[in-house]
Amino acid sequence: MNTASYADTLEERGLLAGRTLKKLDTHLTSQLLFVEDEAHQTSPHGFVWGLHPDSLSANAMVVSGVSHGIASNMLGLLHRSAATPSVLFVGPDTVVPLVMQQVQRNLIRFKDTPTSVRDLLSELLTTEYSMSPFDELHAIRADDSLFKEEIVDISKKENLPYAEKLGKRLSVLLQYFKEDYDGRSLSRYSLKGLKQFLFSNDVTYPSITAVPNGDMYAQWKSPDKSHVLSVHFFSDFSVKFFIIQPNNKHSKLDTLSGQTTVDSLAEYLNKYGVMSWIKI
Amino acid sequence: MADGDSLPISNHIIRVCKGSTIDEDGRPQATAFMLRVGPPLETYASVCWLEMLGNDGDQSKRIEVAKVILNKKMRTMNQSAKLALLNVGEILNQVNTNLPEHVLLILHTPTIKDNVVIDNSHAGIYNLPLETDDHGVAEFVARAVSVVYPAKI
Numbered sequence: 001m002n003t004a005s006y007a008d009t010l011e012e013r014g015l016l017a018g019r020t021l022k023k024l025d026t027h028l029t030s031q032l033l034f035v036e037d038e039a040h041q042t043s044p045h046g047f048v049w050g051l052h053p054d055s056l057s058a059n060a061m062v063v064s065g066v067s068h069g070i071a072s073n074m075l076g077l078l079h080r081s082a083a084t085p086s087v088l089f090v091g092p093d094t095v096v097p098l099v100m101q102q103v104q105r106n107l108i109r110f111k112d113t114p115t116s117v118r119d120l121l122s123e124l125l126t127t128e129y130s131m132s133p134f135d136e137l138h139a140i141r142a143d144d145s146l147f148k149e150e151i152v153d154i155s156k157k158e159n160l161p162y163a164e165k166l167g168k169r170l171s172v173l174l175q176y177f178k179e180d181y182d183g184r185s186l187s188r189y190s191l192k193g194l195k196q197f198l199f200s201n202d203v204t205y206p207s208i209t210a211v212p213n214g215d216m217y218a219q220w221k222s223p224d225k226s227h228v229l230s231v232h233f234f235s236d237f238s239v240k241f242f243i244i245q246p247n248n249k250h251s252k253l254d255t256l257s258g259q260t261t262v263d264s265l266a267e268y269l270n271k272y273g274v275m276s277w278i279k280i
Numbered sequence: 281m282a283d284g285d286s287l288p289i290s291n292h293i294i295r296v297c298k299g300s301t302i303d304e305d306g307r308p309q310a311t312a313f314m315l316r317v318g319p320p321l322e323t324y325a326s327v328c329w330l331e332m333l334g335n336d337g338d339q340s341k342r343i344e345v346a347k348v349i350l351n352k353k354m355r356t357m358n359q360s361a362k363l364a365l366l367n368v369g370e371i372l373n374q375v376n377t378n379l380p381e382h383v384l385l386i387l388h389t390p391t392i393k394d395n396v397v398i399d400n401s402h403a404g405i406y407n408l409p410l411e412t413d414d415h416g417v418a419e420f421v422a423r424a425v426s427v428v429y430p431a432k433i
Contacts (some may be wrong), residue, residue, distance in 0.1 A: 169304060176299035176360045209309040210300040212316045212411045219309060230310060230419055234412075242416045244378075253378050257414050 144185035147174060154195060161280065162205040166198075169208055177210045189235040190215040193262040197233070201266050203278045220278045229274050237262045243272055281332075285388045287403055289369030292339070293327040293386065294346045295405075296431055299360020308364045308425055310418035314411045324404030327366075329388065332401040343429065349401065351433045361431035366424045371405070374420040382417055383407055 151174075154160070155167030170191070177186050194216045197203070206218035211232060219230040228244040243256040260268055269275045287293070301312035315322035328346045330339070343365070351357045368386050375384045385406040391399035409417050 173300055176302075176358070179358045179360065180298040180300050207303040207305075207309065209303055209311045211311050212314060215411075217309065217311045217415075219303070228419070230415065232415055240414055242414065242419055244419065255378055255416055257416055259414075 144174060144178065146188045147185050147191060150188055150191045150195065157199065160198065165205065166208075173208060173210055177214065181212075181214075184214060186210055186216070187214040187235045189237070190233045193233040193235075193237045193239065194218060196237075196262050197231075197239075197265055200263075201275070202280045203275075204280055222277045227274070227277055229269065229278060231265065233262065239265050241265065241269070243269075243274055245273075281388050283388060283390055283392075287329055287368045287386045287388060288331075289367075289372060291329065291331040291368050293329055293366050293368060293403060293405075294343065294350070295325065295327045295364045295366065296350055296354065296357070297362045297364050297428075299358055299362075302360065302362050302428075306362065306428055308362060308422055308428065310415050310422045312364065313405070313408055313418040313421040314413075314415060315408050317410055317412060322410075324387075324389065324406045325408050326389075327386075327403050327405060329401045329403040330365075332388075332403075346401070347429070347431070347433060349399065350431065353399070357432045359432050363429040363431045364425040365427040365429070366421075367426060370426070371421055371424040374424045375417055378420050379416055384417065384421070 148171075151167050151170045154170065155163055157163040160166070170186075174186050178184065194208075198206075204220060206220050208219075209217050211217050215235060216233045217230065218233065219228065221228050226246050230242050232240045234240070238259065238261055240259045241257065243254075245254050245256075246252075247254045256272055258268055266275060269278070295308070295312065297308040297312035301308055303309050313325055315325065328350060330342045330346060333342045333345045333349075343363070347363065350363070371386065372384060375382055387404055387406055389402050389404040390397045391402045405421065407417070408421065409415055
């Protein structure tokens with residue numbers, strides 16, 4: 001969805017109008033990109049964020065991938081706008097713990113107290129970035145804690161026969177990735193997608209590496225290595241898969257690829273006969 | 281050989297593969313051949329063209345020289361990184377045979393600074409997928425890896 005149609009949606013829902021909408025549009029085209037779902041997009045200024053349409057009620061929002069400064073502002077505003085703000089914050093991992101801590105300690109100050117999403121957005125776009133570079137750096141460095149929580153959760157999974165092995169592999173991968181990319185963490189949400197697939201489908205232990213952006217990349221091979229399935233688990237719970245398998249009638253390889261969501265992946269793989277050889 | 285020329289199919293390249301792209305068996309996976317969206321956006325995967333480092337037929341010597349060059353180029357070569365050896369013809373064969381609609385290019389891309397060539401052995405694999413794209417091409421390039429060496433000296 002482009003920025004104009006997103007603004008239309010907001011207006012239709014009575015959430016934005018007049019000057020605020022104009023201001024928002026100006027900002028959308030100048031520095032921010034809104035997206036319809038949780039897919040991430042990057043604006044020319046480096047902010048990455050989106051608002052989930054279903055969450056556009058007075059005091060509830062789902063925000064993904066906001067920059068640190070914007071996240072500070074948004075959470076602080078929501079915190080002040082209602083006694084019990086209903087906020088579901090989804091990433092990036094770098095931001096959540098530190099910002100929540102700052103909000104709880106009442107360290108983030110804003111010009112006005114917003115009373116609606118409209119005010120909140122307006123305020124959000126005009127409030128100055130309030131975190132120091134030192135705090136930002138600290139947040140970036142500390143951001144693997146949530147990924148590690150996921151690893152602990154995996155290691156405890158009793159009905160996953162390779163839970164411990166998988167936990168160890170992910171720990172090593174996280175260490176390598178941090179070395180490779182200046183301390184950046186792997187994507188917690190991509191790992192959640194991988195977990196969901198592994199936990200729901202009784203599949204064999206995959207080979208796991210990391211995509212440069214921090215997503216999980218899993219590969220399965222049949223015992224004779226003639227069949228290969230590789231899956232890129234994106235942070236928004238979508239997946240891209242690629243299948244290589246021998247053609248039954250000719251001495252050549254067949255390739256199949258597709259894109260779906262984590263919860264539909266097994267269904268597609270079943271259609272292509274893949275589940276039969278990756279099942280435990 | 282000029283900037284932008286295709287490398288001969290009989291020649292070989294070395295790719296530095298980050299530790300996070302190496303599987304538990306020590307093999308580089310397709311993730312080692314995906315381009316970063318950035319910023320900055322990567323337009324090719326950097327490789328070292330081995331035959332440009334000497335033509336005396338001693339592959340092991342060339343690999344040692346490449347290792348020194350690559351360690352010097354990368355300010356910090358991580359212990360987990362690996363060097364992947366690939367034959368140019370085998371890469372193109374893997375991709376052309378299995379994904380014939382895709383045009384992969386392996387081109388001489390000398391490193392130039394202040395109009396002076398500072399690394400004539402530098403080359404690039406072009407038309408690889410971005411990290412958010414379909415990854416089939418990267419899968420077949422990874423299949424062309426013949427030998428893997430430790431990268432750090």
